[in-house]
Amino acid sequence: MATAPKLTDLSVGDMAARSGVAISTLHYYEDLGLIESWRTPANHRRYDRRELRRVAVIRVAQSLGIPLSEIKSMLDRLPTSRAVRKADWQKASERWKDELELRILVLQELRDQLDSCIGCGCLSLEACPLYNEQDKVASRGSGPVLFDERVNPNKT
Amino acid sequence: MATAPKLTDLSVGDMAARSGVAISTLHYYEDLGLIESWRTPANHRRYDRRELRRVAVIRVAQSLGIPLSEIKSMLDRLPTSRAVRKADWQKASERWKDELELRILVLQELRDQLDSCIGCGCLSLEACPLYNEQDKVASRGSGPVLFDERVNPNKT
DNA sequence: ATCAAACCTCAAGGTCACTTTAGGGGAACA
DNA sequence: TGTTCCCCTAAAGTGACCTTGAGGTTTGAT
Numbered sequence: 101m102a103t104a105p106k107l108t109d110l111s112v113g114d115m116a117a118r119s120g121v122a123i124s125t126l127h128y129y130e131d132l133g134l135i136e137s138w139r140t141p142a143n144h145r146r147y148d149r150r151e152l153r154r155v156a157v158i159r160v161a162q163s164l165g166i167p168l169s170e171i172k173s174m175l176d177r178l179p180t181s182r183a184v185r186k187a188d189w190q191k192a193s194e195r196w197k198d199e200l201e202l203r204i205l206v207l208q209e210l211r212d213q214l215d216s217c218i219g220c221g222c223l224s225l226e227a228c229p230l231y232n233e234q235d236k237v238a239s240r241g242s243g244p245v246l247f248d249e250r251v252n253p254n255k256t
Numbered sequence: 257m258a259t260a261p262k263l264t265d266l267s268v269g270d271m272a273a274r275s276g277v278a279i280s281t282l283h284y285y286e287d288l289g290l291i292e293s294w295r296t297p298a299n300h301r302r303y304d305r306r307e308l309r310r311v312a313v314i315r316v317a318q319s320l321g322i323p324l325s326e327i328k329s330m331l332d333r334l335p336t337s338r339a340v341r342k343a344d345w346q347k348a349s350e351r352w353k354d355e356l357e358l359r360i361l362v363l364q365e366l367r368d369q370l371d372s373c374i375g376c377g378c379l380s381l382e383a384c385p386l387y388n389e390q391d392k393v394a395s396r397g398s399g400p401v402l403f404d405e406r407v408n409p410n411k412t
Numbered sequence: 413a414t415c416a417a418a419c420c421t422c423a424a425g426g427t428c429a430c431t432t433t434a435g436g437g438g439a440a441c442a
Numbered sequence: 443t444g445t446t447c448c449c450c451t452a453a454a455g456t457g458a459c460c461t462t463g464a465g466g467t468t469t470g471a472t
Binding site for chain 4: 413414415416417418419420421422423424425426427428429430431432433434435436437438439440441442
């Protein structure tokens, strides 16, 4: 609510068109607190243009397999005032770059071991590096999740 | 059903312990036809030890973001007889290796563009290469899915 | 013979990230 | 003044991937 309504602000339809994200998804992101809007007297959403960047960042982060909850906590670390600077984004994106780096490394390891491992039978053993590697990337729920909040997936 | 019951076959509990996968998950995989068992006279499941490898492969594939449906169709391509050879696994894994390769390339591209892009403001524009890159990996539903069955996520 | 531990089935519940549906209200333009 | 489009909310639906629960059977050690 540090928002000073401007005529150049975007409607949800504009946002959808410009970001390539469905209106329903924008609503959803807003419910989750990932983006922010003010309302016109008619209760229509209006978004500061900067929210476009937020949406873009959200989508990019998602493509890295980062869950929305993580994305939110990253975005929450940005200054809440409207004056988010280059430096803020860069700092925030650093963490994802590291994550990305790690992800690449794990995948490369996986790939390098695929030849020497998958056909050799060791895949059935706890000792197999490929199989164990999986635990570091493995998903709970769906999709690869490299981030924390790793509950032990089964308690034997 | 090409199964010749052996005393060395594993119970579902054994499978769970040795594969690190919950019993309920093994049941689930079996329902989906990803793994196979025979039954004792008391209707208890027994798994050939080779099923351990199948489970391992399933988990590894999942860590690459490959959906179970894809994994199933890959596993279905293996000889149904019990005599699955090294070469069969290697052949089947080839496809995933390519997928892996692609995944690494996309992530690397993403990483390389992160510096030059995320702080510059272009992220809010359709022209941003990083933002567009996202479309090539983007998920529908949850988690990155590089495989086919890409429906257009929003029809504007 | 008893009793816990392990197994069975089937149905329902839960999470994530959305989309769809249903039933409205307000705005822009000819 | 329409009428057409865009917007609103709340709730339910979807699909992938499991987990939990209820109620019952079997095994195996004492």
